Amino acid sequence: MPLRMFCPHASYNSNALLLRRSMSILAGRIALVTGASQGIGRACALELARAGASLALAARNMDKLAEVAAEIAAIGGNAHPFSLDVSSEESIKDCAKAAIAHFGAVNILVNNAGITRDILALRMKRKDWDDVLTTNLTGAFLMTQAVMSQMVKGRWGRIINITSVVGETGQAGQANYAASKAGLIGLTKSLARELASRSITVNAVAPGFIETAMTSVLTDEQKAANALYIPLGRVGTDAEVAHAVAFLASEEASYITGHTLDVNGGMFMG
Numbered sequence: 001m002p003l004r005m006f007c008p009h010a011s012y013n014s015n016a017l018l019l020r021r022s023m024s025i026l027a028g029r030i031a032l033v034t035g036a037s038q039g040i041g042r043a044c045a046l047e048l049a050r051a052g053a054s055l056a057l058a059a060r061n062m063d064k065l066a067e068v069a070a071e072i073a074a075i076g077g078n079a080h081p082f083s084l085d086v087s088s089e090e091s092i093k094d095c096a097k098a099a100i101a102h103f104g105a106v107n108i109l110v111n112n113a114g115i116t117r118d119i120l121a122l123r124m125k126r127k128d129w130d131d132v133l134t135t136n137l138t139g140a141f142l143m144t145q146a147v148m149s150q151m152v153k154g155r156w157g158r159i160i161n162i163t164s165v166v167g168e169t170g171q172a173g174q175a176n177y178a179a180s181k182a183g184l185i186g187l188t189k190s191l192a193r194e195l196a197s198r199s200i201t202v203n204a205v206a207p208g209f210i211e212t213a214m215t216s217v218l219t220d221e222q223k224a225a226n227a228l229y230i231p232l233g234r235v236g237t238d239a240e241v242a243h244a245v246a247f248l249a250s251e252e253a254s255y256i257t258g259h260t261l262d263v264n265g266g267m268f269m270g
């Protein structure tokens with residue numbers, strides 16, 4: 001008797017299994033993740049490694065990067081740490097050059113490094129504005145430029161920019177941060193148009209409220225108050241953002257470009 005008669009979900013289950021298996025084929029791809037030393041960047045690096053990609057881990061804290069590289073090695077992956085300060089054009093060029101020299105190419109770029117300097121606009125110093133825009137937006141542009149030409153030559157690529165729900169909604173006290181994240185969405189759409197003919201997709205992932213060091217400064221009361229505005233009723237995890245990034249990096253996402261994928265528990269439905 002066919003199995004399906006006993007198990008009505010057999011067909012779904014085997015399809016799901018096949019889908020999962022095909023999504024896990026990033027073998028042979030090399031991914032560079034900025035801000036891979038902790039939080040969402042670390043989670044993205046681990047998820048891409050699980051999917052079979054080799055990882056160029058980039059950030060300022062080399063000790064933490066070494067720990068992430070060891071975690072990836074422990075699950076049978078391949079990763080190498082590279083020093084990077086995305087607020088320095090020279091550092092970006094050096095990092096991209098070193099990663100390409102080490103691995104032979106960079107096929108997947110995740111622009112994740114980001115900072116906040118929250119304060120009401122009335123009191124915001126020029127430095128608070130410049131630091132956030134330089135790190136979050138200019139850094140992503142320059143890093144993309146640094147790996148773009150070899151991606152174009154390779155005629156395949158994935159660029160994934162980590163923006164934020166506040167880039168879509170705005171946020172009091174975060175004019176600098178929200179502007180940088182909204183800028184990333186415009187950058188994503190423009191690059192998607194420029195690079196489409198070379199089979200390079202450019203997308204953004206917009207996390208909502210994710211439990212990481214960046215949000216650990218909030219009190220439990222503030223977190224609970226924020227959760228009230230999240231239809232799914234809880235904050236998200238770095239792993240949930242990483243799953244979205246790994247999907248956009250996969251072959252299965254080859255017809256998606258210029259898109260901003262919300263990972264926010266329903267907090268904002270664009």
Ligand SMILES: NC(=O)c1ccc[n+]([C@@H]2O[C@H](COP(=O)([O-])OP(=O)(O)OC[C@H]3O[C@@H](n4cnc5c(N)ncnc54)[C@H](OP(=O)(O)O)[C@@H]3O)[C@@H](O)[C@H]2O)c1
Pocket residue numbers: 034035036037038039040041058059060061062064084085086087112113114115135162163164165206207208209210211212213214215
């Ligand atoms: N957590 C959230 O709720 C949330 C929501 C929406 C969007 N996001 C975005 O997600 C990304 C990751 O955030 P997270 O929550 O994981 O924050 P996080 O824990 O503070 O991590 C930030 C990462 O960025 C790196 N970084 C910061 N400045 C850098 C620089 N100048 N050069 C190189 N790397 C730099 C840090 O590495 P080093 O210090 O080692 O350099 C670190 O790995 C950010 O772009 C953030 O805006 C987060």
